[in-house]
Amino acid sequence: MASSYGQFCPVAKAMEVLDERWTLLVVRELMLGSTHFNELRRGNPRMSPALLSKRLRTLERAGVIERRADGRHVTYVLTACGEELRPVVEALGAWGVRWVGYLGEADLDPHLLMFDVRRTLPTQEWPAGRTVVSLRFADVAAPVSRWWVCVTSGEVDICDYDPGFESAAHLETSLRTLTQVWRGDRSWADAVRSGALQVDAPADVRRRVAGWFGQSVFAAIPRPA
Incomplete structure (x- = not known):
């Protein structure tokens, strides 16, 4: 989890969980239906497997996702806490489309x-x-x-x-x-x-x-x- 901002503001507390690089993009992939590690990697191809594993552990500890293991098959799903981020991610996407249109x-x-x-x-x-x-x-x-x-x-x-x-x-x-x-x-x-x-x-x-x-x-x- 990111270092503490040392503020009681709920925005600052939320960002302690969410502002690490790639974190919200992992959440985005889960919202779009990816549930397996390889699917999450396909949605974020420039993210290393080690970093993805680290972010998944962070999100699990924060209660944003749940890791489910069935034998050798592991899936990741959003919890109720994670689902509450859906309007946040959708709003970021809408803002990005409207105001950050440049594609390099x-x-x-x-x-x-x-x-x-x-x-x-x-x-x-x-x-x-x-x-x-x-x-x-x-x-x-x-x-x-x-x-x-x-x-x-x-x-x-x-x-x-x-x-x-x-x-x-x-x-x-x-x-x-x-x-x-x-x-x-x-x-x-x-x-x-x-x-x-x-x-x-x-x-x-x-x-x-x-x-x-x-x-x-x-x-x-x-x-x-």
């Missing part, structure tokens, strides 16, 4: 983007059976420039290798463009109209594919004028 090159990560896309994909919008959409980031070097999104009866699988199924659509864009679209900084229609996002598919699929991808949970936050 270091902020762009194809693995992290596709991981987020996977867990927010509106599968109810996809056709029944199996549908595959292939994607190429023109500005990303191999082997992480090509991805395949496969939805089968509501189950999502995102691959960085060809799964061997015919694609209903192929997308060609930059990592920055798709990140902006997914965040809600830019509309799908604007990206297509400008040529920054190219969709190779039959006309009926081109009309539907934007709805298949959906957007981030923060995409609908209104931006400042």
